[in-house]
Amino acid sequence: xxxxxxxxxxxxxxxxxxxxxxxxxxxxxxxxxxxxxxxxxxxxxxxxxxxxxxxxxxxxxxxxxxxxxxxxxxxxxxxxxxxxxxxxxxxxxxxxxxxxxxxxxxxxxxxxxxxxxxxxxxxxxxxxxxxxxxxxxxxxxxxxxxxxxxxxxxxxxxxxxxxxxxxxxxxxxxxxxxxxxxxxxxxxxxxxxxxxxxxxxxxxxxxxxxxxxxxxxxxxxxxxxxxxxxxxxxxxxxxxxxxxxxxxxxxxxxxxxxxxxxxxxxxxxxxxxxxxxxxxxxxxxxxxxxxxxxxxxxxxxxxxxxxxxxxxxxxxxxxxxxxxxxxxxxxxxxxxxxxxxxxxxxxxxxxxxxxxxxxxxxxxxxxxxxxxxxxxxxxxxxxxxxxxxxxxxxxxxxxxxxxxxxxxxxxxxxxxxxxxxxxxxxxxxxxxxxxxxxxxxxxxxxxxxxxxxxxxxxxxxxx
Amino acid sequence: xxxxxxxxxxxxxxxxxxxxxxxxxxxxxxxxxxxxxxxxxxxxxxxxxxxxxxxxxxxxxxxxxxxxxxxxxxxxxxxxxxxxxxxxxxxxxxxxx
Numbered sequence: 001x002x003x004x005x006x007x008x009x010x011x012x013x014x015x016x017x018x019x020x021x022x023x024x025x026x027x028x029x030x031x032x033x034x035x036x037x038x039x040x041x042x043x044x045x046x047x048x049x050x051x052x053x054x055x056x057x058x059x060x061x062x063x064x065x066x067x068x069x070x071x072x073x074x075x076x077x078x079x080x081x082x083x084x085x086x087x088x089x090x091x092x093x094x095x096x097x098x099x100x101x102x103x104x105x106x107x108x109x110x111x112x113x114x115x116x117x118x119x120x121x122x123x124x125x126x127x128x129x130x131x132x133x134x135x136x137x138x139x140x141x142x143x144x145x146x147x148x149x150x151x152x153x154x155x156x157x158x159x160x161x162x163x164x165x166x167x168x169x170x171x172x173x174x175x176x177x178x179x180x181x182x183x184x185x186x187x188x189x190x191x192x193x194x195x196x197x198x199x200x201x202x203x204x205x206x207x208x209x210x211x212x213x214x215x216x217x218x219x220x221x222x223x224x225x226x227x228x229x230x231x232x233x234x235x236x237x238x239x240x241x242x243x244x245x246x247x248x249x250x251x252x253x254x255x256x257x258x259x260x261x262x263x264x265x266x267x268x269x270x271x272x273x274x275x276x277x278x279x280x281x282x283x284x285x286x287x288x289x290x291x292x293x294x295x296x297x298x299x300x301x302x303x304x305x306x307x308x309x310x311x312x313x314x315x316x317x318x319x320x321x322x323x324x325x326x327x328x329x330x331x332x333x334x335x336x337x338x339x340x341x342x343x344x345x346x347x348x349x350x351x352x353x354x355x356x357x358x359x360x361x362x363x364x365x366x367x368x369x370x371x372x373x374x375x376x377x378x379x380x381x382x383x384x385x386x387x388x389x390x391x392x393x394x395x396x397x398x399x400x401x402x403x404x405x406x407x408x409x410x411x412x413x414x415x416x417x418x419x420x421x422x423x424x425x426x427x428x429x430x431x432x433x434x435x436x437x438x439x440x441x442x443x444x445x446x447x448x449x450x451x452x453x454x455x456x457x458x459x460x461x462x463x
Numbered sequence: 464x465x466x467x468x469x470x471x472x473x474x475x476x477x478x479x480x481x482x483x484x485x486x487x488x489x490x491x492x493x494x495x496x497x498x499x500x501x502x503x504x505x506x507x508x509x510x511x512x513x514x515x516x517x518x519x520x521x522x523x524x525x526x527x528x529x530x531x532x533x534x535x536x537x538x539x540x541x542x543x544x545x546x547x548x549x550x551x552x553x554x555x556x557x558x559x560x
Contacts, residue, residue, distance in 0.1 A: 086538035180519050193517055222524040223517070300501045311478060318479075320553045322542035327481040334480055338471065339494060341478040352501070357514030359507050364515060397496055413518030437518075 008033040009149040010460075013206035016058060016152055020099070027057050027099065030152075034059040034103055038150050041463055046125050047144040048104040049074070057101025061145035061154035064105045065112060066197065067186035068092055075188045076108040076120040076138075079317050079328040089186020090218040091155060091197050098213050103151055106141025110330045111314065112162055112190040114138045115402050118393050119332045126389070127170060128461035129427055133386035136166030139200070143170040146200045148463060153201045153210055157187055159194045160302050161381075161406025164418040166200075168381035168430025171420045171461070173201045173447070175211065176406075178438045179413035182211075185220035191309035194302075194410050203457060204419060204448040211440060232441035234375060246445045250284035255374030259295035260405050266384045268424035273380045276421035276431045276450070280378065283453060285446075288374045292366040297359050298408040299400055304343050304356035305411075311340030335396065364412040367434075376443055377434040380405055381418045385427035409434050417443045420456040464498040466491050 008030055011019070019025045035053060042048050049064055050072045062068055065075035067085035069092075074081050092102065109119035117125040117140025125140040127133040128148040135144045139156025143166035146154050156163045158176035167174025175198045182197045189195060199210035216228030234252070256277065261270060281287050314337055319325045329337070343352035370377060382402060392399045409416045414434055421431035431450070435443040451457070466474075468487040471494065475482040482490065536549055545552035 083542055086534055086541055219526060223519055223521075225519075225521060225524060294507070297504060297507060300504050303497065304501060304504075315479070319544065320551050324544075325481075326479060329480070334482070334486075335490060335493060335497075337478050337480060338474050338490060339497060342466075342470075342474045342494070342498075345474070345477065351505070354514055355504050355507075355509060356501075357516055358509035358512040359504055361512050361515040362507070362509070364518065396493055397500055400497075411515075411518075 009037050011152070012202045013058070013152050013209055014203070017209070020058070027101075031056045031059055031101065031103065034151060038104065041148055041150060044126065044131065045128060045144055045148060045150075046123050047106055047141040047148065047150055049107050049122050049141070050105040052102055052104055055101045055103045057099050059103035059151050060095060060100045061104055061106045061142055061151035062092065062102050063139050063142045063154070063156045064108050065157065065188040066092065066155060067188070068102050068105065071102060072105060073188070075112070076110040076122065077328070077330065077333070078121045078324070079326070080323040081121075083322050085186070087186065090183045090220060091214045092186065094214050106139070106145055106154060108140055108142070109138035109332070111188070111310070111333050112138040112157055112159055113310075113332045113336055115161065115165055115399050116140070116387075116392065117166070118389065119330060121330055124389055127386050127427075128463055129171060130386065132388055133427065134169065134389055136169030136382070136386065138162040139166050142200050143167055143172055143174065146172045146202060147461060149460070153199055153206055155197055156200055157190070157195055157197050158410065159190050159196075160306060160410050161403040163198045163200065164381050164406050164416050164430065164432060165403065167418040168432075169386040169428060171428030171430075171456075173204055173207050173420070174418045174430075175199055175207045175440070175444075176410070176416045177211065177215065177440060178415040180223045180226065181415070181438065181440065182214050183216075183218040183221040183224040185218055189313040191306040192313060193309060194306060204417070204444055204451050207417070208444050208448070211444075226438065232445060233436050233439045234442055246449055248284040249280060249446065249449065252285045252376070252446065253288050253374040254280055254285045255288050255290035255370055255377040257290050257292045257295065257370070257377060257379055259292050260379035264383050264401075264404065265380060266424070269380055269382070269384060269429050272422035272424050272429040273431060277378060279453060280446075280450060283449065290370040290373055290377065292363075292370060292408065294359065294363045294366050295404070295408055298363055298411060299404055301356045301359045301363065301411060302403075302407045303339065303400060304352050305360060307336045307340035308343045308353050309340065311337045311344065332396070360411050363408055367408070367412045367414060371436050376446060379432050381430040381432040385424050385429060405432060413437060415440045415443055417447050419447045419451060421454070422456065464502055465495045466498065
């Protein structure tokens with residue numbers, strides 16, 4: 001016998017798992033509830049490109065570029081519009097083992113190239129908080145699926161900010177793991193020295209659960225060689241992801257980079273983020289001013305390195321083994337392939353690619369030095385809240401600059417959490433918490449404590 | 464740095480990307496603006512700095528040379544537009560244009 005005293009789609013993953021275990025709800029009821037909600041709201045939001053109507057299990061929305069066996073995987077592009085992978089990505093296999101079902105594939109900027117969702121070949125995804133605004137990108141659909149309760153959680157990828165930024169703009173939790181934490185086998189590659197698969201969730205606790213499920217070496221990603229569980233750098237929470245031992249932030253040093261609070265940061269966003277920082281201080285944290293002096297070069301470094309790696313990774317789309325001909329690429333992939341090809345070409349390789357790789361070292365060293373003085377680094381995720389659909393689409397460079405706070409951590413391979421910390425002009429603002437390499441445990445613990453203290457989760461978009 | 468439409472043509476050929484004349488002009492303009500911005504990197508002193516190509520220090524990750532499960536031939540060919548006798552059909556390398 002079952003009866004609903006609440007809408008199942010409002011439950012967190014933790015609550016869902018508890019109710020399933022106690023047999024108070026069934027996987028079928030759960031899936032039905034989400035499918036009904038998807039049918040109702042997806043036509044307007046366009047978060048999903050594919051809906052699996054037969055899905056039974058804990059409903060997860062999966063970014064379109066993650067390989068799902070026999071289910072359309074198009075990376076938001078017409079060139080592989082009809083591609084159905086003959087295998088599941090490792091992360092999908094791992095989720096299925098836990099009773100998760102792929103309820104659908106989500107919309108994204110084509111080949112993960114974008115910061116707004118507007119570069120998708122299949123239409124834009126809308127921000128559920130305001131349908132005239134972008135949800136952020138490139139994991140636009142995955143962020144919106146969680147924000148609008150169209151899935152219990154979702155997976156996206158983050159190369160220069162594509163989980164953290166849409167999480168911030170759409171008001172959900174998003175985590176970019178340390179480079180090498182989660183195996184990339186089955187994720188259609190964008191930039192191989194930067195790509196990471198990560199979760200979008202309703203709470204930080206949920207993010208920890210999903211990370212526990214998907215992390216750790218699978219033998220198929222040469223850069224993912226560690227096991228699943230790595231203790232916090234603060235050595236306070238023991239060996240597992242499942243318990244939070246921290247009860248306050250006493251003794252935690254939170255670094256504030258002055259470069260993340262300078263020119264370009266919207267004053268409304270700054271106010272909300274500084275209020276969040278004050279809260280951390282009230283909870284016992286020591287706020288330390290740090291500097292990351294090479295921050296201003298990060299976007300330039302990223303666009304050379306990422307574009308170069310992209311030009312190589314997208315060479316495989318030759319229309320012979322899968323997909324169509326290369327004229328089917330949209331303008332942004334074409335732009336980046338050409339930029340990368342140019343940067344790697346004879347005569348320009350040293351000045352562009354090598355120089356960028358050297359400045360990348362300096363950016364990484366900035367963080368190494370800063371982490372001598374603090375345990376985590378905190379600041380805004382995005383310089384602004386969500387902007388109007390169509391506003392930045394004609395100026396590629398303007399769009400690129402919106403990733404200025406997320407790119408540096410990607411270049412250094414560090415983990416980054418985006419957690420809702422308030423609203424400005426009625427739109428969500430995310431707080432970014434960056435950790436030391438492989439120190440997800442510390443940023444998750446701090447995020448969880450902050451989240452419990454402020455409880456922004458009770459506010460939901462009106463649909 | 465300014466890119467000419469000729470350079471765009473050359474790069475597009477290297478990248479095997481079909482680009483028409485109108486696109487050549489548009490991309491020349493957009494890529495020039497992007498490269499102008501990227502020229503900012505020339506002001507950074509990188510003397511004695513090693514390039515970072517991979518943030519993790521490990522190299523040469525190997526596995527034992529033992530055969531395991533793999534895709535069947537049918538699965539591997541399933542998404543190809545042109546298949547013959549169990550092979551991918553491709554353009555001849557030595558064929559005349």
